[in-house]
Amino acid sequence: MLHLPLSIIQSWSRFYRGNFVNCLSGFKSVSLIGTINKEGDTNLSVFSNIIHLGADPALIGFINRPREAAPHTLANIESMGWFTINHIHQEIIEQAHQTSAKYDEGESEFAAVGLTPEWQAEIPVPYVKESLVKYALQLVEIIPITHNNTFFVIGTLKEAWIDDSILEEDGFLSIERAGSVTSLGVDGYYDTKRLARYAYAKPNSAPREIP
């Protein structure tokens, strides 16, 4: 094992340390977040810190970087109160990553990277047509994280669209069948393969696999 005390980690360049710390926390739930501003300009950006907060009420959030580094998605959610989250499958990882480029506010990432905005009744923000698992959220709260000027944006689930093949009989979603990827660090995209599901654990029983 390699021991890396804080003094070593702090001695690294910003770029090297960014890669390291971003990977250390493990695989992430990368998705595309779709928003719109008051002028009707659509925006699409890749986010890799999607957070499951609870199922009842169904709350899902994400971490937005400091405002100067990533202003558009945050400003659009603040002014319009809605966003969509769209899974990324293997065929669209290049386009998804490209949305992280710093486009001007008036330029839609949908057109720039070659993805298609999709509109659904009663949802005022665009989905990604190509995405096979997607859902819409209404803003609940934006919590500023004072230690590094990031924001924890929390939404409440309003609807979901999922590929027909992924819903299991107990509500579990086998999203790997829709090709949903996971990410690592700031730039790594990974395919997945199920190892096991386990039944609810109890103190005096051995772990039991769900077939």
Place this chain on the structure above:
Amino acid sequence: MLHLPLSIIQSWSRFYRGNFVNCLSGFKSVSLIGTINKEGDTNLSVFSNIIHLGADPALIGFINRPREAAPHTLANIESMGWFTINHIHQEIIEQAHQTSAKYDEGESEFAAVGLTPEWQAEIPVPYVKESLVKYALQLVEIIPITHNNTFFVIGTLKEAWIDDSILEEDGFLSIERAGSVTSLGVDGYYDTKRLARYAYAKPNSAPREIP
């Protein structure tokens, strides 16, 4: 595509809805969190909402469920101010999942599930000896999420221990080489395979793969 409006999602049983919403947000960075209480009792519990917050300062957090559902890790961090986060590889997923059983406060999950506490200089909380990627954090802040009584626990990185084989020349960690898994929903564990890494994206350049 299957359309699931909120009225349908709300009509489901707690169990079914829990599986669904937990999967909808995508793959998660599952790890074991090690803590200790003032009496010296060690505690180990699986958490699947580890959150990368920033690299400078290096801040990593996690979501703790409501206090009545998951009291020990939170109480230990509140009183001692430290915790470790330990990646889970394929050989220990059964033991890792078993730590989610509701053991009494005095009973250590390490002994109950068959994992080994490991102590390192200047770190007052236990690591998991079997884990191949692990790091220690000192508490920075616990943010109560009022909407569902969860907690966002934020720590600052103090040191890391990583398998010799995973550190790339640019600081990226190929944690899949150490077998680190990702999770889905409350009970699914997944192996991963790298699809691609992409260079920093710019508006007028095509995406470029990092070899």
